[in-house]
Amino acid sequence: MAARITRADVEHVAQLARLALSDEEIVSLTEELGAIVDYAAQVSALDTNDVPPTAHPLPVVNVFRPDVARPGLPRDEVLAAAPEAQEKRFRVPRILGEEP
Amino acid sequence: MSSAREITADVRSGARSARDVLEEYLAEIDRREPEIHAFNVVLADEARAAAAAVDAAVARGEDPGPLAGVPLALKDNMCTRGIPTTCSSRILEGWRPPYDATVVDRVRAAGAIVVGKTNLDEFAMGSSTENSAFGPTRNPRDSTRVPGGSSGGSAAAVAAGFAPLALGSDTGGSIRQPAALCGVVGVKPTYGVVSRYGLIAFASSLDQIGPFAATVEDAALLLEAIGGHDPNDSTSIARPAPDLVAGLDEGVSGLRIGIVDEMTEIDGIEPRVRDAVRAAAAGLEAAGAKVDTVSVPSATYGIAAYYLIAPAEASSNLARYDGVRYGLRVEGEDVARMNAATRESGFGAEVKRRIMLGTYALSAGYYDAYYGQAQRVRTLIIRDFDRVYEKFDVLIAATSPTVAFELGAKTSDPLAMYLCDVCTVPANLSGHPAMSVPFGTGEGGLPIGVQVLAPALGEATMFRVARAIEQLAAPLSA
Numbered sequence: 001m002a003a004r005i006t007r008a009d010v011e012h013v014a015q016l017a018r019l020a021l022s023d024e025e026i027v028s029l030t031e032e033l034g035a036i037v038d039y040a041a042q043v044s045a046l047d048t049n050d051v052p053p054t055a056h057p058l059p060v061v062n063v064f065r066p067d068v069a070r071p072g073l074p075r076d077e078v079l080a081a082a083p084e085a086q087e088k089r090f091r092v093p094r095i096l097g098e099e100p
Numbered sequence: 101m102s103s104a105r106e107i108t109a110d111v112r113s114g115a116r117s118a119r120d121v122l123e124e125y126l127a128e129i130d131r132r133e134p135e136i137h138a139f140n141v142v143l144a145d146e147a148r149a150a151a152a153a154v155d156a157a158v159a160r161g162e163d164p165g166p167l168a169g170v171p172l173a174l175k176d177n178m179c180t181r182g183i184p185t186t187c188s189s190r191i192l193e194g195w196r197p198p199y200d201a202t203v204v205d206r207v208r209a210a211g212a213i214v215v216g217k218t219n220l221d222e223f224a225m226g227s228s229t230e231n232s233a234f235g236p237t238r239n240p241r242d243s244t245r246v247p248g249g250s251s252g253g254s255a256a257a258v259a260a261g262f263a264p265l266a267l268g269s270d271t272g273g274s275i276r277q278p279a280a281l282c283g284v285v286g287v288k289p290t291y292g293v294v295s296r297y298g299l300i301a302f303a304s305s306l307d308q309i310g311p312f313a314a315t316v317e318d319a320a321l322l323l324e325a326i327g328g329h330d331p332n333d334s335t336s337i338a339r340p341a342p343d344l345v346a347g348l349d350e351g352v353s354g355l356r357i358g359i360v361d362e363m364t365e366i367d368g369i370e371p372r373v374r375d376a377v378r379a380a381a382a383g384l385e386a387a388g389a390k391v392d393t394v395s396v397p398s399a400t401y402g403i404a405a406y407y408l409i410a411p412a413e414a415s416s417n418l419a420r421y422d423g424v425r426y427g428l429r430v431e432g433e434d435v436a437r438m439n440a441a442t443r444e445s446g447f448g449a450e451v452k453r454r455i456m457l458g459t460y461a462l463s464a465g466y467y468d469a470y471y472g473q474a475q476r477v478r479t480l481i482i483r484d485f486d487r488v489y490e491k492f493d494v495l496i497a498a499t500s501p502t503v504a505f506e507l508g509a510k511t512s513d514p515l516a517m518y519l520c521d522v523c524t525v526p527a528n529l530s531g532h533p534a535m536s537v538p539f540g541t542g543e544g545g546l547p548i549g550v551q552v553l554a555p556a557l558g559e560a561t562m563f564r565v566a567r568a569i570e571q572l573a574a575p576l577s578a
Contacts, residue, residue, distance in 0.1 A: 010456070017415060017459040018422070019452055020440035029456055032514055036457060039515055042404045043473045046480060053475030054482060056305045056335075057291045057531025063334040073198045081195060083429035090424050095435045 005034040104170045104264040104318040108211070111169030114158055118151035118169030122213055125171045129215070129262045137237050138247075138256040140176045140186055142216040147171070150213045157211075165211030167325055172207055173257040173266040176217035177224055178309070179298040180204055187300050188232035189222045191446030192427045201298025202330045203267060203309055210325040215263050218253030222448045223418065224274055224302045226250050227520035230511055231450045238507070241283055241546055245504035248278030248520075251312070255282040258312045265322050266312040271303050272406050273499075273524025275310050276536040280499035280549025283538045285319045285566070286312050290556050291531035292337035294323075295330030303413035304335075306406075306528040316537060316567045320344035323559070342559045352568045353388030355561070356492045357381065362399040363497035363523040363551070370502050372542040377498050380539050380550045383572035384496075384565065394488055394495065398480040399526040405481070406525040407518055408461045408474035415458030421446065453514060478529050485530045485555070494565045495553040498523045499536040503546035523551060533559050537566045540576045 010030045014021045021029070075088065084091040102110075102121075110116040126144055133139060157164040174180065177187045179197035186192045208214065221231035229237040229252025237252040239245040240260035247256040251268030255278035258266050268275040270288035279286025287310040294309040301307065311322035327341030364377050385391040423429035423442030430445045432438035447455070461470040488495065501522060510517040527534035533556070536549035550569055554562035 005460070009460070013456055013460045013463060016463060017455050018419075018436070018439045018443055019447075019455065020437070020444040021452070022444075025449075025452070029453065032453060033457055033460065035515055036407060036453075036518075037460070037470070040404045040408050040461075040470065040474075043401055043408065043477045044469065046398065046401060046477055048473060048476035048480070051476040051479050053472060054478040055475060057482070057529075058335060058337070060292075060335065060337075065331060077198045078425075081198070081426040083423060083427075092424055092435045093432060093438050 005030055005037060101261045101264065103315050104167065104313060104321055107170050107264065108166060108168045111154065111158065112163060118154040118213060119148065121169050122147055122151045122171055122215070125215060125261070125263060128260070132260055133262065135238065135243055136240055136256050136260050137235060138173070138218055138253045138260060138262055139216040140188060140219050140234055140253070141184060143183065143214060147213050147215045150208070154211050154213070165209060166321065167207060167265070168211035170212050170265055171215045171263040172212040173216055173218050173254055173263040174204065174214055175220055175251050175254050175266070175268045177220060177269060177300045178204060178267065179300070180217065183217070185217065185300070187223045188220045188234055189446065189448065189451070190233045190428060191421045191442070195426050199298060202295035202332060203326045204298065206326050207267070212265065218251070218257055218266065220253055221250035222451050223300070223414070224250040224269055224271055225414070225450050225454050227273070227277055227517050228510065229253060230507065231448060233448055236507060239282060239504045242504065242544065244506055245546065246281065246507055248281035248500065248504065250274040252278045254312050255279050255284055255286065258282070258284045258314055264314060264318060267309060267326070268312055269299055269307055269309050270528065271306045272410060272528050273521040275312065276524050276534060276549070276551060277500045277520060279312060279536040280547065281504040283547030284312055284314055285316055285535065285537055286310065287319050287323060287535040288527060288533060289323060289327065289559060290337070290533045292335050293327050293342065293559070295333040295336045297330055297332035301417040303410040304417060305413060306410060316563060316570045317345060317348060319535070320348060320563050342557070344560055344563050347560050348563055348567045350564050351387065352384050352565055355389045355494060355565065357384055357389045357391045357565065358394035358488060358492040358495045359391065360399065360495050360497040361393055361395045362397065363526065366501060366522060368501055368519070369498060370542055373498050373501060373503070373548050376540045376548045377496060377550055380569050380572060381496060384568060387568055394492060396484045396488055396526065398477065398484045401477050402481060402525040402529060403518060403522050405474040405477040405529060406521070407457070408470050409478065411454040411458030412461045412471045413458070415455045415462065418451070418455055450514070481526055482530045485532060489555040493561055494558070497551045497553065499549035499551040503542040503544065503548060527553055532556055533562055535562060535566055537569045537573070539569055539573045
């Protein structure tokens with residue numbers, strides 16, 4: 001079932017993962033991911049009809065806390081860690097019109 | 101070097117000062133750290149201030165806690181307020197967290213002295229500590245060898261005598277495997293026993309914090325101090341910390357112990373590692389345990405399932421490193437290009453490989469065949485363990501199929517590095533506790549670790565068996 005991973009697959013996934021990979025990295029990842037996925041594809045050898053997936057090993061669901069206000073982190077301290085901040089906000093480059 | 105147990109008894113009774121104890125360890129760090137590189141940062145000034153506070157408490161007649169005056173090393177993926185926390189990644193270099201992890205609060209409240217933050221494979225992804233952006237850690241038993249990983253710095257710190265205690269995190273074996281390779285004790289508790297609040301996330305359904313120590317008793321002492329419910333971690337189990345030290349010497353008589361075939365009799369395992377597991381089993385049997393071999397068939401598929409699930413979760417967790425709120429930013433003409441340039445520059449090769457693998461396994465058209473199937477295999481592994489634990493109290497196996505390997509031996513073959521975790525990932529997938537105890541030596545006189553596994557919340561029995569193995573091992577290292 002393991003579909004061969006192509007250069008186009010790697011470029012597409014890099015776009016999804018927001019990684020500006022170099023050409024050299026694309027070449028090596030095409031080969032490495034192919035080998036790893038071929039190995040990992042052995043999971044398909046097991047019959048899992050009627051087996052539910054496990055997302056989490058503990059049988060806990062919906063852990064609530066009392067709905068009371070608590071102080072958050074100090075804003076100045078948090079913004080001081082940001083690469084760029086302005087007017088008590090995180091500053092980023094332009095967002096709109098990003099697609100060429 | 102004294103044990104943590106001896107140090108804390110001396111400090112609480114006033115027989116030795118925390119300051120004198122600390123200076124001994126700092127001197128050892130000065131002497132050997134340049135060769136080993138266990139630490140990303142040594143916190144000598146902070147440690148001296150903390151030791152002085154413990155001594156002052158003793159002088160006032162107060163009890164500074166069960167770890168009073170014991171130097172402790174923290175893996176550098178646990179947040180320390182105002183102190184750099186890097187995950188050994190360029191993307192977080194220089195970042196100072198605005199809060200402390202719960203485990204950091206707890207070890208300080210117990211009187212431990214944090215001496216430094218230890219090196220790791222970047223974001224805990226690796227089995228040799230060679231994936232650190234700040235250079236590898238070397239194995240104190242033989243500095244041409246790796247210490248294992250990803251908590252290689254913490255394992256090396258304990259093995260080198262830089263601190264009697266250390267904390268690590270274990271997602272696929274990252275405490276147990278370096279413990280085995282460095283000849284120390286390393287414990288992955290039941291998922292949910294130790295709070296992950298302030299542990300920088302790698303794979304959230306697998307990550308668990310646990311202790312390193314030179315002895316089983318010291319590891320128990322540390323786990324008692326860090327365990328127990330934390331309302332800040334919604335996956336934390338609503339129970340107090342396990343009671344471990346009191347029952348350590350109850351022995352193994354009558355316990356039913358299984359040797360796991362799929363985690364011992366495997367291709368590529370060094371014969372002396374396999375023989376060590378068999379010898380430990382024989383010793384336990386002589387001590388009164390009922391020992392048999394047992395099969396956990398689906399464990400064979402552990403690595404395949406793990407290397408789909410862990411990268412998938414990592415690709416999601418690591419999306420937060422986008423150059424906006426903290427850490428590195430590399431400018432780009434719009435926000436998407438800034439994100440991609442920052443991540444390209446800030447992450448190392450293995451982290452990118454796992455993000456790519458995880459994103460692929462979760463992407464449209466592949467989700468069900470890879471990630472979904474791996475989650476169903478995870479259910480089968482849990483069912484197999486549940487079945488086995490109906491007949492056995494504790495299981496034993498190898499921790500690592502090999503002793504410590506040479507630096508560079510596996511760096512060019514990602515899959516070969518991943519297979520280092522073949523004996524350890526099943527317990528992460530099942531959420532069950534497991535620990536590694538030194539037992540004899542293999543090739544080159546390098547340490548071997550035997551793994552002890554137990555059902556969920558079975559830590560007390562697991563530690564009893566580990567203690568018995570430690571006592572069997574004593575004549576081997578004499």
